[in-house]
Amino acid sequence: MSGGETSVSEADGNGGIMGQQKNLEGYVGFANLPNQVYRKSVKRGFEFTLMVVGESGLGKSTLINSLFLTDLYSPEYPGPSHRIKKTVQVEQSKVLVKEGGVHLLLTIVDTPGFGDAVDNSNCWQPVIDYIDSKFEDYLNAESRVNRRQMPDSRVQCCLYFIAPSGHGLKPLDIEFMKRLHEKVNIIPLIAKADTMTPEECQQFKKQIMKEIQEHKIKIYEFPETEDEEEMKMVRKIKDRLPLAVVGSNTIIEVNGKRVRGRQYPWGVAEVENGEHCDFTILRNMLIRTHMQDLKDVTNNVHYENYRSRKLAAVTYNGVDNNKNKGQLTKSPLAQMEEERRDHVAKMKKMEQEMEQVFEMKVKEKLQKLRDSEVELQRRHEQMKKNLEAQHKELEEKRRQHEEEKASWEAQQRILEQQKLDASRTLEKNKKKKIF
Amino acid sequence: HEKVDINQLINNEEKRNLELGGHVGFDSLPDQLVSKSVAQGFCFNILCVGETGIGKSTLMNTLFNTTFENEEASHYEHEVQLRPQTYDLQESNVNLKLTIVHTVGFGDQINKEESYKPILEYIDAQFENYLEEELKIKRSLFNYHDTRIHICLYFIAPTGHSLKSIDLVTMKKLDSKVNIIPVIAKADTVSRSELDKLKIKVMSELVSNGVQIYQFPTEDEAVAEINSSMNTHLPFAVVGSIEDVKVGNKMVKARLYPWGSVQVENENHCDFVKLREMLLRVNMEDLREQTHARHYELYRRCKLEEMGFKDTGPDSQSFSLQETYEAKRKEFLVELQRKEEEMRQMFVNKVKETEAELKEKEKELHERFEQLKRMHQEEKKNLEEKRRELEEEMNAFNRRKVAAETLMGQALQGCSQQPFKKDKDKKK
Numbered sequence: 001m002s003g004g005e006t007s008v009s010e011a012d013g014n015g016g017i018m019g020q021q022k023n024l025e026g027y028v029g030f031a032n033l034p035n036q037v038y039r040k041s042v043k044r045g046f047e048f049t050l051m052v053v054g055e056s057g058l059g060k061s062t063l064i065n066s067l068f069l070t071d072l073y074s075p076e077y078p079g080p081s082h083r084i085k086k087t088v089q090v091e092q093s094k095v096l097v098k099e100g101g102v103h104l105l106l107t108i109v110d111t112p113g114f115g116d117a118v119d120n121s122n123c124w125q126p127v128i129d130y131i132d133s134k135f136e137d138y139l140n141a142e143s144r145v146n147r148r149q150m151p152d153s154r155v156q157c158c159l160y161f162i163a164p165s166g167h168g169l170k171p172l173d174i175e176f177m178k179r180l181h182e183k184v185n186i187i188p189l190i191a192k193a194d195t196m197t198p199e200e201c202q203q204f205k206k207q208i209m210k211e212i213q214e215h216k217i218k219i220y221e222f223p224e225t226e227d228e229e230e231m232k233m234v235r236k237i238k239d240r241l242p243l244a245v246v247g248s249n250t251i252i253e254v255n256g257k258r259v260r261g262r263q264y265p266w267g268v269a270e271v272e273n274g275e276h277c278d279f280t281i282l283r284n285m286l287i288r289t290h291m292q293d294l295k296d297v298t299n300n301v302h303y304e305n306y307r308s309r310k311l312a313a314v315t316y317n318g319v320d321n322n323k324n325k326g327q328l329t330k331s332p333l334a335q336m337e338e339e340r341r342d343h344v345a346k347m348k349k350m351e352q353e354m355e356q357v358f359e360m361k362v363k364e365k366l367q368k369l370r371d372s373e374v375e376l377q378r379r380h381e382q383m384k385k386n387l388e389a390q391h392k393e394l395e396e397k398r399r400q401h402e403e404e405k406a407s408w409e410a411q412q413r414i415l416e417q418q419k420l421d422a423s424r425t426l427e428k429n430k431k432k433k434i435f
Numbered sequence: 436h437e438k439v440d441i442n443q444l445i446n447n448e449e450k451r452n453l454e455l456g457g458h459v460g461f462d463s464l465p466d467q468l469v470s471k472s473v474a475q476g477f478c479f480n481i482l483c484v485g486e487t488g489i490g491k492s493t494l495m496n497t498l499f500n501t502t503f504e505n506e507e508a509s510h511y512e513h514e515v516q517l518r519p520q521t522y523d524l525q526e527s528n529v530n531l532k533l534t535i536v537h538t539v540g541f542g543d544q545i546n547k548e549e550s551y552k553p554i555l556e557y558i559d560a561q562f563e564n565y566l567e568e569e570l571k572i573k574r575s576l577f578n579y580h581d582t583r584i585h586i587c588l589y590f591i592a593p594t595g596h597s598l599k600s601i602d603l604v605t606m607k608k609l610d611s612k613v614n615i616i617p618v619i620a621k622a623d624t625v626s627r628s629e630l631d632k633l634k635i636k637v638m639s640e641l642v643s644n645g646v647q648i649y650q651f652p653t654e655d656e657a658v659a660e661i662n663s664s665m666n667t668h669l670p671f672a673v674v675g676s677i678e679d680v681k682v683g684n685k686m687v688k689a690r691l692y693p694w695g696s697v698q699v700e701n702e703n704h705c706d707f708v709k710l711r712e713m714l715l716r717v718n719m720e721d722l723r724e725q726t727h728a729r730h731y732e733l734y735r736r737c738k739l740e741e742m743g744f745k746d747t748g749p750d751s752q753s754f755s756l757q758e759t760y761e762a763k764r765k766e767f768l769v770e771l772q773r774k775e776e777e778m779r780q781m782f783v784n785k786v787k788e789t790e791a792e793l794k795e796k797e798k799e800l801h802e803r804f805e806q807l808k809r810m811h812q813e814e815k816k817n818l819e820e821k822r823r824e825l826e827e828e829m830n831a832f833n834r835r836k837v838a839a840e841t842l843m844g845q846a847l848q849g850c851s852q853q854p855f856k857k858d859k860d861k862k863k
Contacts, residue, residue, distance in 0.1 A: 028500050030525040033477055034469045036720035041465045048461075069456040077451075100462030105450065107666050135493060141527040145746050147732060250618060263612035288460035292467035300577050311572045334832045336767055354782050358789075365793050369800060377805045383811050390818055398825050405832050412839060419846070 017288050040209055045103035048291060049134075051184070052108065053127065054161025054178070055115035058191035062109060063159075063247035066230035066260055066271055067283055070097065071249075072108060088113040090130040090265045109155060115172055124176045129157050131183050135306040139197045154296045157220070157286065158184045161191040162242065166200050177217045183302055185220040185294050187286070188212070193244035193277045194262060194269040202242050208242055222285075223293055237285060243278035295397035340360075476530040477683040478581045479719060480561075482517075482613065484554060484605065485534065486542035489620045493675035494588075495535055496713060497688060497699055500562050502677060503535060512540025517557045526646025534582060534802065542601060551605040558584050558612050562734040569735075585722045585733060586649070586714065587613045591670060596629075599635045606646045606798035612730055617641070618716070622672035622705045623690060623697040630672050637670055651713055652721050665713050671706035675697055706766050741766070 052060045064072050072095055083091075092109045109130070114123055133258045134154045141150040158180065162173055177186055185341040188208070193201060208415025212219060219241070222234045248271050260271040271279050286294075483491040487510050496502050503522065538554060561583045568579050580815040589606055591598060606615055617637065622630060641648060648669070653661035679687035680696050689696040699707045714722075743763065 027497070027524050029711055030479070030524070030719060031529045033529055033531070033719050034473055036717070037472055038726070039470050041468050043655060046461070046464045047466050061746055067459070068453075070453040070460050072453065095453045096450050097453050097455055097459070097461070099455055099459060102462045102464055104461050104464065138665060145736055145744050147735075167639075177593045187831050188624045270589055281817070283460065288463050289467065290660075291461065291464060296471065296577075304574070304577045308574075336764065343774075347775065350775075351778060354778075358786060362789055362793070369542075369793070369796055374801055375805075376800070380804070380811075385820060387776070387811070387814050393827065394818065394822055401825065401829050401832065402670070408836060415843070 036331075042102055043186065045105065047105040047107070047152055048077055049107040049109060049155050049157075049293070050286075051110070051127075051131075051155045051158040052161070053111050053114055054078070054191060055163060056084070056112070058161040059245075059247050060110065060159075060161055060191070062249055063191075063245055063279075064248040066250055066279065068106070072106075078365045080110040080114075080264075083112040084116070085113040087117075088126045090126050107153065117269060120172055123172075124179050127176075128179060128183065131180070132306065133263065135183075136310075138303065139307055139310065152295075154303060155184050156185050156297055157294045160188045161185055161186055162208065164192050164195050164204070164244075166196060166204050168204075169211045174211065174215055174217070174242060177212070178215060179221070181218040182305060183296055185302070186217075187220050187240040187282075190242055190244035191280065192246065196244070203379045205240070205242060205244065220294070220297070222290065234290075237281055240278055240281060243282045244281055246277040249278070414431055451797060464550050472624075473529060475578075476532060477723075478532045478534075478787070480519075480534040480540075480582055480584050481587075482554070482558070482584045482587040483539060483590065484538045484587060484609075485620060486592060488513075488672075489590045489592060490675050491537055491588075491590060491620075493677070494618075494620070494673055495675075496592075496677045496708065497675040498715070499533070500677075506697060510540075510543045511766070512543055514544065515540050515553045517553055532580070536584065543561065547601045551608045554605070555608055555612065557611070561733065562612075562731055564739075565731065566738060569633070583726055584613050587615045587724045589615055589617045591617055591637060593619055593621050593625045593630075593633070593672075596633060598640050603644055603646070606648070607644060610647040611733065614725055614730070615646075616649050616704075616710075617670035618710065619672040621674065623692075624676045625672070632656055633671070634668075634670060649722070649725070651718055658717055661717065665709055668709055671710045671713075672686075672704040673707050673710055708798065729818065 049063075052064060054060055058081075061073035061081065063402075064079075069070070077093060080091075083089075088111055090109060090111050092107050094105060096109045099107060111127055114127075117123065130156075138150065138152065138154055141147065152296050160173070160177060162169065177188070180186060190196075190201070190204060191210075196204060222237060223229055225234070246262065246269055248269075249264050250260070250263070251258050252263055252268050253259075253263045254261065254270065259268075259273075261268040262271075268277050274280050317411050469789040483495065484674065485491050492503065501524075503520065516539045517536050517573070518539055519534050521532060521534045524531045524533050536557065539552060541554075542785055548552075553642040564581070565581065568574055568576060587609060591602060595706075606617070609615060619625070619630070619637070621632060627632065651658075651665050653663045653666075674690060674697055676688050676690045676699050678688065678690070679686040680691050680698075682689060682696055682698060685700075698704050702708050720736070741767070
């Protein structure tokens with residue numbers, strides 16, 4: 001790494017950018033980070049889960065073999081159309097392929113029996129169940145306390161094969177895509193494209209896209225990029241949707257070249273010829289340019305939808321779901337925390353109220369007690385006063401009486417004395433007279 | 436998004452090895468992944484722990500070839516504070532959101548026992564934020580600004596012959612939470628021999644105290660050699676400078692002394708280049724991975740266990756997420772109800788108690804007044820008696836009076852009668 005341009009801009013705490021950009025010379029080294037990421041990813045290896053759905057005989061196995069240039073399906077491992085089942089099954093097979101030092105663990109999921117019965121109602125249900133169960137497995141693995149490395153078996157792409165009727169989508173096609181477009185990335189393909197002329201194919205494609213839009217089916221969308229080149233390619237692909245494909249297990253020599261193709265009396269339909277079909281576009285898009293994006297969309301959109309729906313149902317079990325719709329950004333634990341806090345507040349309020357009522361009652365009672373105490377005290381005082389007054393009265397009376405008695409007695413004594421004196425004088429006179 | 440090593444997986448699965456008949460093209464997968472990551476941009480968070488003035492800011496500036504705005508810290512901070520600052524850097528086509536966290540005031544307090552705590556709390560807080568986001572019902576992890584600390588550069592003072600005790604204590608507390616790379620700061624103030632001795636002493640002290648510092652990984656053959664070699668040069672002795680000095684005919688980053696210039700990027704002068712290589716150019720992704728897969732997982736596991744989550748039930752049956760949450764929720768509701776009941780009960784008891792008390796008081800009051808009443812009755816009786824007494828006395832007195840007056844009346848009659856009697860007698 002030679003010294004590249006290093007520029008700096010100051011960001012605020014929330015990740016916004018403020019301040020100027022400073023361009024400095026000099027080598028720092030973190031420009032090597034992508035290489036580090038590259039190396040680590042190669043060391044780890046990659047995995048991808050691809051689902052193929054369609055009636056039997058549409059060339060699904062052949063296409064897969066052509067896409068991956070290997071005998072994924074073979075006499076020993078027959079394709080879905082050869083494994084006729086009474087009911088729709090969902091089965092997977094894992095293969096490990098290596099290329100350029102890159103290891104890829106490829107899981108192909110197919111659905112033998114799909115659309116082959118007389119009554120195909122609900123034949124999509126096993127598919128839905130399978131996809132959901134893989135989401136469930138991942139959710140449980142992700143939610144464990146002890147998390148070990150989590151294998152990712154979620155379905156990252158579903159190739160849906162449309163029979164080349166030339167007229168439009170069948171009701172089953174519409175039903176299936178409507179039910180699965182929010183669970184998995186759907187890439188609709190026109191199978192056995194070599195049974196239509198280019199004009200018929202063009203018509204067919206237009207009709208299908210029209211119906212897809214009418215029914216508001218969300219098929220896999222290519223992400224917007226800032227790169228002009230890439231955008232041009234993306235727009236080109238978008239114009240040719242749905243892709244019309246041809247597959248072949250046989251190699252034929254055409255003009256000295258060995259190519260995969262289908263030999264007809266009138267010529268060879270070459271799989272990898274862009275003028276014959278859209279196979280190359282499919283392969284480039286699915287494997288060479290957008291495989292990572294398919295995984296990311298599965299992880300960031302489809303899985304997250306599943307997860308939030310699942311967790312919302314769990315958390316609000318027994319509680320009115322509508323009430324809590326606005327709170328979906330919280331984790332269930334945060335939800336419980338909040339509920340606990342609310343409860344604590346409620347209890348505090350309840351406690352306060354009870355205390356208040358209690359205090360009030362006690363105050364009342366005490367007041368009553370005090371009042372009666374005061375009343376009784378008052379009465380006691382009054383009685384006491386009364387008694388005291390009576391006492392005083394009595395005292396007064398007695399005093400008077402004593403006084404009267406004393407003075408009367410004094411008088412009596414004087415009278416007595418007088419009497420005595422008088423009688424003594426009389427005696428004296430009497431005695432005198434006698435003489 | 437947990438990353439899996441499929442080589443481990445493969446041994447447990449039934450799978451077929453298939454040969455390819457041509458170029459399929461999935462060898463572009465690493466490129467697809469890389470270009471996505473580059474488009475998203477990367478996050479890297481560095482924590483610098485070290486005393487005030489030891490050269491943390493200067494080293495960051497030197498490392499990233501720029502001047503990060505930073506106030507000079509004083510020595511008088513009350514307690515250790517952590518100041519994060521985030522910058523958007525770009526080198527070639529790589530956008531890096533860099534957050535540098537400095538410990539302000541570390542080592543300045545007289546009592547340093549609690550110094551490590553704010554650091555630990557900060558690291559845990561970032562884990563907590565991530566965990567919260569991860570547990571949300573509606574979450575967006577793929578554009579979450581990851582603030583978890585990927586590397587802690589621990590600055591060792593070049594003075595002294597070994598680690599200070601605060602260094603050991605702090606690193607021991609942090610080693611299970613964050614990748615630690617110890618560096619010897621201001622390495623140009625130590626002589627070569629002293630430096631070598633210090634390095635050996637530091638490493639042996641770390642080992643003998645069981646401090647787990649970050650080991651540069653040696654599994655990847657591409658970098659195994661350089662990494663294992665670098666592991667032997669720890670701790671890195673660094674010098675920082677953003678001043679350009681002319682050496683020979685080049686301008687280099689250096690510190691100019693009268694006796695010579697210490698060139699930052701000269702590997703004979705210091706280990707700065709080694710640090711930069713290891714930290715940024717070679718192992719940045721591994722640091723991020725270790726933080727997420729090891730340190731964060733440990734935090735998460737402890738936190739969930741603390742909250743009572745388990746992976747298996749009492750009969751060691753695996754819990755599904757739904758069962759776990761439902762069980763937790765039931766427990767939780769039961770607990771709330773119990774608390775409510777408790778409180779109600781407490782109140783009922785309180786009321787009973789107080790009622791009894793008040794009744795007692797009432798009784799007392801009545802008794803008191805009964806007593807007073809009785810007293811009154813007694814007094815009244817006394818009074819009545821006294822009254823009767825007085826009345827009797829007065830009656831007795833009155834009788835005396837009457838008697839005396841009657842006597843006096845008789846006596847007076849007698850006196851007036853007596854002379855008559857005499858005359859009467861004379862006349863005879």
